[in-house]
Amino acid sequence: MFGEFDTSVIFDNLHFLLEGMQTTLILTVIAICGGLVLGTLLALARLAPFKPLSFIAGSYVNFFRSMPLILVIFWFYFLVPHIVGRPVGGFYSVLVAFVMFEAAYYCEIMRAGIQSVRKGQIYAGQALGLTYTQNMRYVVLPQAFRNMVPILMTQAIILFQDTSLVYVVGVKDFLVSADLVANRENRILEMFTTVALVYFVICLSGSLLVRRLQRKFAQ
Amino acid sequence: MIELKNVSKWYDEFQVLNDCSTQVAKGEVVVVCGPSGSGKSTLIKCVNGLEAFQKGEIYVDGTSVGDAGTNLPQLRSHIGMVFQNFELFPHISVTENIKLAQLKVLGRSDDESQQNAARLLERVGLSDQADKHPAQLSGGQQQRVAIARALAMDPVAMLFDEPTSALDPEMINEVLDVMVELATDGMTMMVVTHEMGFARRVADRVIFMDEGRIEEDCSKEEFFNSERGERAQIFLSKILEH
Numbered sequence A: 001m002f003g004e005f006d007t008s009v010i011f012d013n014l015h016f017l018l019e020g021m022q023t024t025l026i027l028t029v030i031a032i033c034g035g036l037v038l039g040t041l042l043a044l045a046r047l048a049p050f051k052p053l054s055f056i057a058g059s060y061v062n063f064f065r066s067m068p069l070i071l072v073i074f075w076f077y078f079l080v081p082h083i084v085g086r087p088v089g090g091f092y093s094v095l096v097a098f099v100m101f102e103a104a105y106y107c108e109i110m111r112a113g114i115q116s117v118r119k120g121q122i123y124a125g126q127a128l129g130l131t132y133t134q135n136m137r138y139v140v141l142p143q144a145f146r147n148m149v150p151i152l153m154t155q156a157i158i159l160f161q162d163t164s165l166v167y168v169v170g171v172k173d174f175l176v177s178a179d180l181v182a183n184r185e186n187r188i189l190e191m192f193t194t195v196a197l198v199y200f201v202i203c204l205s206g207s208l209l210v211r212r213l214q215r216k217f218a219q
Numbered sequence B: 001m002i003e004l005k006n007v008s009k010w011y012d013e014f015q016v017l018n019d020c021s022t023q024v025a026k027g028e029v030v031v032v033c034g035p036s037g038s039g040k041s042t043l044i045k046c047v048n049g050l051e052a053f054q055k056g057e058i059y060v061d062g063t064s065v066g067d068a069g070t071n072l073p074q075l076r077s078h079i080g081m082v083f084q085n086f087e088l089f090p091h092i093s094v095t096e097n098i099k100l101a102q103l104k105v106l107g108r109s110d111d112e113s114q115q116n117a118a119r120l121l122e123r124v125g126l127s128d129q130a131d132k133h134p135a136q137l138s139g140g141q142q143q144r145v146a147i148a149r150a151l152a153m154d155p156v157a158m159l160f161d162e163p164t165s166a167l168d169p170e171m172i173n174e175v176l177d178v179m180v181e182l183a184t185d186g187m188t189m190m191v192v193t194h195e196m197g198f199a200r201r202v203a204d205r206v207i208f209m210d211e212g213r214i215e216e217d218c219s220k221e222e223f224f225n226s227e228r229g230e231r232a233q234i235f236l237s238k239i240l241e242h
Helices: A008-012 A014-047 A051-065 A069-084 A089-116 A119-127 A132-169 A174-185 A188-218 B040-047 B072-077 B094-104 B110-123 B139-151 B169-184 B196-202 B220-225 B230-240
Strands: B002-011 B014-024 B029-033 B055-060 B079-082 B157-161 B189-192 B205-210 B213-219
Touching (some): A008 A014, A008 A188, A014 A051, A014 A174, A069 A132, A119 A132, A119 B072, A132 A188, A174 A188, B002 B040, B014 B055, B029 B196, B040 B157, B040 B189, B094 B139, B139 B169, B205 B220, B205 B230, B213 B230
Antiparallel strands (some): B002 B014
16 A cells, blocks of 8 residues: 555645645634634623623633534534524634634633733823723733733644534535545545645644744743 | 822721821922831822722822822823833833823824934933833833833823832932932922932922821921931931941
8 A cells, every 4th residue: 555655646636735725724814813803802801890791701701612612613504504594604604613712712812911911011001191992902912912922823723723623514624625635536545644744744833933932032 | 289188098908098198289309208018109109090099089280089080091191100110011112112102192293202202212311222122221221211201291290109129229320310300300209219318319308108107298308307206217217227
């Protein structure tokens, strides 16, 4: 079997595989951006002095952090078309699922980040006459974000791997595309080795980058 | 300019400020001293509403700080404050530190804010550091930038909360020099400090606090020359010994 390890199947189907990778990357990037925005808002809500708001945000986070991701993906696949009243296709439903799921994790990261900013910084912003919102926007959040870059990136790498779960609802990401090729061409070993290598290289590069950033920030 | 009337404050059961009353007239320099934990930092933070107080009243330039209807951000925008740990914003440059509140709070143009920043940096002797980040500056330099940042708001009064306590000894004077210059220029100042040399040079009055109370509130001459309460005497002998 190893004797006939045929890499030509990869190049013959490169376009198709790249399309799959494009879906994976688009999903990852949108889920990161959406999750980060929603997560930051949730973090602000959780830290708000207004108790009901903080309770709602806290419940949201606890709920999604208690659910297996695969269940959330399934669930939104059936739920989203129901809410918008028409079929939206697998891609958009998983997009919503990922943004909402990741938001719960990004919320906790951003909350820790906001709390890592010294009280004195908040005083300094207040003393200059900044309002609560201005102080958050110009003083606290930029620092919280910077302090959390390594952890946010680690979460992004996990998310990149997790996007492969979309196969359960048939969205053609990188893994599913490779699977289709593998079965069509009967080249299972070649395809899955390639998939593993690609995931490995991307995630390892990401992790190395995180480590470099950590060192840079530690200075 | 600043008036405190019977201010009391509690952290749960613990009373940190006990019936504090004093005032700072326009152009006056008042030094607040006392042992650590005496409530002097808390008192000065009450003046611009960074700390809430439960009893009494504080007026700054005629505005009541404790009144729920007071627009605190607006009030604070014209009271400068300098902190023990400088509290420059580490993610932006020195110039941007001085520009931020001018742009966002006072609504000044970028040009005007930039010119003010340059003028104030020159005044505190740091024009050559304008584009650096705070972490690249020494403690003394950071504190001078912090003073410039507060001055950029054209404050009616300046509050200093132990401005030299976190500094290495050789950097204390460069900060005190800037403060002395401010005082001689007629700035209204309330200064929490143990720097008695500074008090002797420019203070009009000295307040001594102990266990949340204002124990002494008198002119500099009285404070340094005449008989004082026992606690104040012990405190003063301790910090003047060395």
